[in-house]
Amino acid sequence: MSDDAAGSATAETGLKGAAGDVASFEEDRKGIVRTIQGILHEYPTLIPLIVLVVGTVIFAIAAPGKFLSPLNLSVVLQQVTIVAILGMAQTLVILTAGIDLSVGLIMILASVVMGRTAVAYGVPVWIAFPLGLLAGLACGFLNGLLVTALRLPPFIVTLGTWSIFGALNTFYSNSETIRSQDMEAAAPFLLWLGKLFKLYDIGVFFGLDLPWLRGWVVTYGSVLMIVLAIVLSYILGRTAFGRHVYATGDDPDAARLSGINTNRVLLAVYALAGLICAIAAWVLIGRIGGVSPQAGQTANLDSITAVVIGGTSLFGGRGSIIGTLFGALIVGVFRNGLALSGLALLWQDFAVGVLIIVAVTIDQWIRKISA
Amino acid sequence: MSELTNMSLPTGNAGDIVLEGRGLNKRYGRVVALDNADFNLRRNEILAVIGDNGAGKSTLIKALCGAVIPDSGEIRLDGQPVHFKSPMDARNAGIETVYQNLALSPALSIADNMFLGRELRKPGWTGALFRRLDRTRMAKIARDKLSELGLLTIQNINQSVETLSGGQRQGVAVARAAAFGSRVVIMDEPTAALGVKESRRVLELMLDVKKRGLPIVLISHNMPHVFEVADRIHIHRLGKRIAIINPKEFSMSDAVAIMTGAMKPPVEGATGPTQHYQVGEEASQVQ
Numbered sequence: 001m002s003d004d005a006a007g008s009a010t011a012e013t014g015l016k017g018a019a020g021d022v023a024s025f026e027e028d029r030k031g032i033v034r035t036i037q038g039i040l041h042e043y044p045t046l047i048p049l050i051v052l053v054v055g056t057v058i059f060a061i062a063a064p065g066k067f068l069s070p071l072n073l074s075v076v077l078q079q080v081t082i083v084a085i086l087g088m089a090q091t092l093v094i095l096t097a098g099i100d101l102s103v104g105l106i107m108i109l110a111s112v113v114m115g116r117t118a119v120a121y122g123v124p125v126w127i128a129f130p131l132g133l134l135a136g137l138a139c140g141f142l143n144g145l146l147v148t149a150l151r152l153p154p155f156i157v158t159l160g161t162w163s164i165f166g167a168l169n170t171f172y173s174n175s176e177t178i179r180s181q182d183m184e185a186a187a188p189f190l191l192w193l194g195k196l197f198k199l200y201d202i203g204v205f206f207g208l209d210l211p212w213l214r215g216w217v218v219t220y221g222s223v224l225m226i227v228l229a230i231v232l233s234y235i236l237g238r239t240a241f242g243r244h245v246y247a248t249g250d251d252p253d254a255a256r257l258s259g260i261n262t263n264r265v266l267l268a269v270y271a272l273a274g275l276i277c278a279i280a281a282w283v284l285i286g287r288i289g290g291v292s293p294q295a296g297q298t299a300n301l302d303s304i305t306a307v308v309i310g311g312t313s314l315f316g317g318r319g320s321i322i323g324t325l326f327g328a329l330i331v332g333v334f335r336n337g338l339a340l341s342g343l344a345l346l347w348q349d350f351a352v353g354v355l356i357i358v359a360v361t362i363d364q365w366i367r368k369i370s371a
Numbered sequence: 372m373s374e375l376t377n378m379s380l381p382t383g384n385a386g387d388i389v390l391e392g393r394g395l396n397k398r399y400g401r402v403v404a405l406d407n408a409d410f411n412l413r414r415n416e417i418l419a420v421i422g423d424n425g426a427g428k429s430t431l432i433k434a435l436c437g438a439v440i441p442d443s444g445e446i447r448l449d450g451q452p453v454h455f456k457s458p459m460d461a462r463n464a465g466i467e468t469v470y471q472n473l474a475l476s477p478a479l480s481i482a483d484n485m486f487l488g489r490e491l492r493k494p495g496w497t498g499a500l501f502r503r504l505d506r507t508r509m510a511k512i513a514r515d516k517l518s519e520l521g522l523l524t525i526q527n528i529n530q531s532v533e534t535l536s537g538g539q540r541q542g543v544a545v546a547r548a549a550a551f552g553s554r555v556v557i558m559d560e561p562t563a564a565l566g567v568k569e570s571r572r573v574l575e576l577m578l579d580v581k582k583r584g585l586p587i588v589l590i591s592h593n594m595p596h597v598f599e600v601a602d603r604i605h606i607h608r609l610g611k612r613i614a615i616i617n618p619k620e621f622s623m624s625d626a627v628a629i630m631t632g633a634m635k636p637p638v639e640g641a642t643g644p645t646q647h648y649q650v651g652e653e654a655s656q657v658q
């Protein structure tokens with residue numbers, strides 16, 4: 001045994017030397033590539049930012065005058081708001097190396113609970129609205145409970161709850177839509193996030209004449225999206241809970257041995273994601289000017305798309321809320337830009353597909369930095 | 372059997388013992404991982420724990436650091452009975468463990484890892500109300516701790532752990548344990564995956580930690596490493612401690628022979644291997 005150890009020590013020395021030579025050779029040849037890899041590894045949000053800027057430049061050239069107009073960009077912003085908010089919920093879950101296939105349906109269910117309770121059942125909106133938020137929170141909590149208590153894979157759990165929430169949605173909504181007029185009469189508060197305001201007027205309010213703000217029309221929902229992004233970024237980056245979310249997704253065993261109660265982290269993440277979906281429900285009601293149980297059919301996959309294009313790793317522990325915001329904007333910009341350039345809808349889907357695959361490939365490459 | 376003590380070692384009184392396990396038992400179904408095992412760690416020593424695969428070393432150490440709850444037996448820390456229910460309990464009591472897999476989060480920074488699970492909040496209302504982390508203070512302490520252990524080669528404390536070499540990672544794990552362990556540091560196979568140079572670094576770190584007054588438990592299969600740093604060697608076999616030897620009086624092959632059962636363990640009062648038991652056939656094979 002002692003001889004064994006001595007023998008392996010010499011073997012190690014030999015191997016070490018050989019490995020060192022190869023490493024230094026590679027270093028010289030691939031110096032620049034490795035530097036880039038290192039930079040991207042340290043600032044993963046750079047990629048979606050670059051893609052967003054490049055995309056904007058391309059479409060500014062491809063659709064001159066049309067794409068870069070403040071009005072058009074305002075429309076893009078309005079279009080991406082819901083997917084971006086759902087994407088933030090999805091980001092939290094994916095950071096823990098999970099996935100939530102039920103975000104879209106939690107949103108619709110919460111919107112139905114808010115709208116129908118207020119309009120069809122005549123409950124005051126100050127009760128109906130928190131009830132909707134609570135419904136979202138409860139759905140998320142259920143997901144978290146199933147993932148932690150039964151130790152089921154998140155993919156399967158949320159595939160199941162996606163179906164369950166869909167059934168509950170049909171049950172509670174009775175498959176009826178709520179029209180804008182009825183909503184306006186019974187609960188105008190629920191429509192508020194869809195209201196538009198002119199950025200220029202904000203400048204005027206503060207006594208400033210800012211001509212470059214002319215033409216920008218923003219919804220309160222988009223403002224809420226940005227506030228939410230700031231709050232969630234703060235939580236992830238500046239609080240212990242945020243560190244624990246990353247650690248749990250990165251290596252759950254290591255996190256546990258470091259004294260983190262990973263089950264509590266997961267439960268909190270899924271519940272918080274549910275609550276964010278309910279906030280997206282509020283935005284959704286404002287956007288479509290009512291409640292439709294059939295709305296947001298593609299929201300689940302769109303949210304995952306935004307997260308992935310935004311540079312968050314599906315393997316957990318790596319990514320950011322701002323990245324997801326960029327990811328949602330990239331999808332919006334490409335769809336809008338391609339449409340303005342006169343290409344058929346199918347090419348938009350094609351482009352989004354390419355973006356997803358490129359994003360995941362880059363993520364894999366960056367992750368290889370760990371020697 | 373349990374009171375095997377080599378008399379040539381410095382004999383101490385009860386106050387000399389920091390961490391003690393008495394009659395520890397642990398079964399996994401029909402497997403007896405710990406069979407009435409005893410353990411003691413003295414103040415200011417490096418105690419090596421050696422034994423064959425499956426002898427129960429890891430189980431013993433996990434029982435001492437809260438990762439496993441023994442079926443029966445008693446654990447005392449500074450003479451006081453303790454009952455750890457999780458690794459967190461042991462950590463709060465001042466026992467830090469460097470796990471074989473290091474238990475680091477690769478994507479998090481060095482500073483984040485050192486404070487994982489015990490983050491510092493900003494003083495004042497931002498910390499109390501918004502639970503804001505005090506990142507400057509954590510980075511400063513982390514840097515101080517690393518430089519204390521001579522790990523200043525790490526330039527950026529906010530570098531993610533996965534960009535570090537194996538030896539540096541080990542250094543971070545050891546630094547974390549040394550920084551927060553106020554009573555005991557336990558290391559399970561800290562040099563197992565390391566090259567010669569990196570192993571050397573970790574052994575030096577261990578001696579540094581010892582110099583700062585913290586006793587260390589080292590589990591290792593690497594006899595040269597064990598004999599280089601250990602003050603006493605606890606030999607574990609079939610779920611129990613069968614001997615404690617002084618590395619200065621026994622050779623590596625003797626230790627291995629005792630460990631594998633090829634040689635009888637030394638009896639109380641033994642001063643050296645030769646006169647107390649005969650070298651069997653198996654023992655000479657080991658040579």
Ligand SMILES: Nc1ncnc2c1ncn2[C@@H]1O[C@H](COP(=O)(O)OP(=O)(O)OP(=O)(O)O)[C@@H](O)[C@H]1O
Binds near residue numbers: 399402404423427428
């Ligand atoms: N979680 C478990 N479930 C079932 N059996 C276990 C478990 N942990 C340990 N054992 C058994 O207990 C015995 C002691 O294992 P332990 O890991 O303590 O050995 P060890 O001395 O650390 O070995 P090694 O040198 O290989 O690390 C082994 O027979 C092992 O199979």
Ligand SMILES: [Mg+2]
Binds near residue numbers: 429430
């Ligand atoms: Mg072991």
